[in-house]
Amino acid sequence: MFSSPRYSNPLCWRRLYTEASLYRSLADMQTDCPIDNARALSAISRLDKAIVIAGAAGEGRADIIHAVIAKIQSEHLPASFDGLPDSFPSASFTVTPVRSSSKSVHVLSSPPSMAAFQRQYSKAPFVLKGYINDWPATTDRPWRSPAYLCHVAGPGRVVPVEVGSDYRASDWTQTIMSWNEFLDKLCSPPDGTTQTVLYLAQHNLLAQFPSLRDDIIVPDYVYAAMPAPGHYLNYRPPGNEEQLVLNAWLGPAGTTSPAHTDPYYNMYAQVVGRKTVWLASPDATPSMYPYPSPTASSVATEKHNPAANHTDPSLSNTSRVDVFAQRESTAEFPKFWEEVVPQAMSVTLEPGDLLFFPPGWWHAMRSESVSFSVSMWF
Known part of the structure; x- marks a missing residue:
């Protein structure tokens, strides 16, 4: 075949x-x-x-x-945006402590120079508070407004969304749905029932809706032509002309990305809402309990699991540990709790914050409210 x-x-x-x-x-x-x-x-x-x-x-x-x-x-088609508000619903903000991290991500007091970034700060994660506060997406072309997002796209558009809160689950799937309907669901308050979690994740929404590309200002750091770091010698920049991949992440409170690794440097901009990020260095890999790469026998006998990704083993760089779980016992995955947690770090990003981390770092994300983020892989 x-x-x-x-x-x-x-x-x-x-x-x-x-x-x-x-x-x-x-x-x-x-x-x-x-x-x-x-x-x-x-x-x-x-x-x-x-x-x-x-x-x-x-x-x-x-x-x-x-x-x-x-x-x-x-x-x-008539351009009608009736019913969509000027802002996503705000929720009381209480962050559940992350028991699986012992440190905070370093917050820089000011943006480093390009030379300092290349020489020193590109080795480990850091946060620049309020760095993107001058983006049009946070000011006069506000992404916090569903009405604006609907207007930018125009009527009739459809987008890909994940269905389910965790792509490791056997019932997780994907679908394509109306952009207006997706925004409407994000604006709907919880009704007390178990609602299906919809998450627009790792999608180049800025290419699909080009007007949104004008709403961001890509930091100069992504053009630093970074070398392969010592812990990730297989690093190569993205293969497109810009050597840059932009992805959007939009979903309700509670959406998560399990702990996994990516092959690129990442500038992660928090545009709307709040998101908690957990990070651990590549040295933690032996204690992260990643899913094994598939074999011919496992493809034939195992129940389908999206994280195992039998057609593309690269997603095997996903951990079986739920780093956000509030566990009473550390008996499961003992090496993780003993060896990773003392070194792991976390941070809750506020609107306007920019997070950087190098390739190969383990990271997991949890939205604390309706959240709109942009990742810039380089």
Whole structure:
């Protein structure tokens, strides 16, 4: 199966998907019959999926898709944002202590120079308080406003979301849903029932909605051309032209990212809400109880677990330890509690804060309120 063209030349298939989506949507708009809302919404959804699923593969295709979406919106869909408020709901802010960390992430009193960052501060995590307070996303183009976020996208857009609070769980899945519906659910107060957790995670929302890209100011540090750190000699910068990957993270209070490692340097900007981050150095790896890489026999016999990720073992860099659990006993995962916890650190990011950490560091995230963050991998 893996020798088929689908796997040997994935760009070919992504390009084909993009072209088919574009031509089908254009064809649906070229008709003598009146174009109703349902047809326009279907065309926009198809084009959004070409961005989300296939990356709008092909030279200039992303620009064409954005232009077609804008034309369909302006000519066939009313721009109504009734019902969405000017801010996400605020909740009483109480952070549950993180028992699995003994230290606080270092907070710098002022931003380091580029030379100082390259020479000294790029070796370990640090926080710059209020560093992004001058971003348009925190001021006059506020991401804290669902009405603004809806307006930027325009009507009919769809986005990918995770369904479930923890991607290690067997019932965790993903879906594509209406952007307006997702924002509406984030604005809905808890009703006392067990609600499904929806999380827009690790998605390049700024490429899908280009206006949002103008709302951030990428720190100069991400262009520092960093070398491979001593603890992560396999480091390579992202392979795109900018050598930069931007991802958005938007979800309600309680959404978590389990402890895992990433292969890049990370500047993590907290735009809206508060988020607690747990960190441990690569030296902790032997005591982090990571999921094992899959084998042929495990693929055949084990129940599916998204963290094991049998098609891409890179996600095996995920720990089985729930670092945010309030455990009464340390009998489970004893090496973690004995060897990692004394060195682990944590911090609760406030709106406007910027967190840095190097590649290979273990990290876990927990939203303390509705939270909107941007990670900048470089």
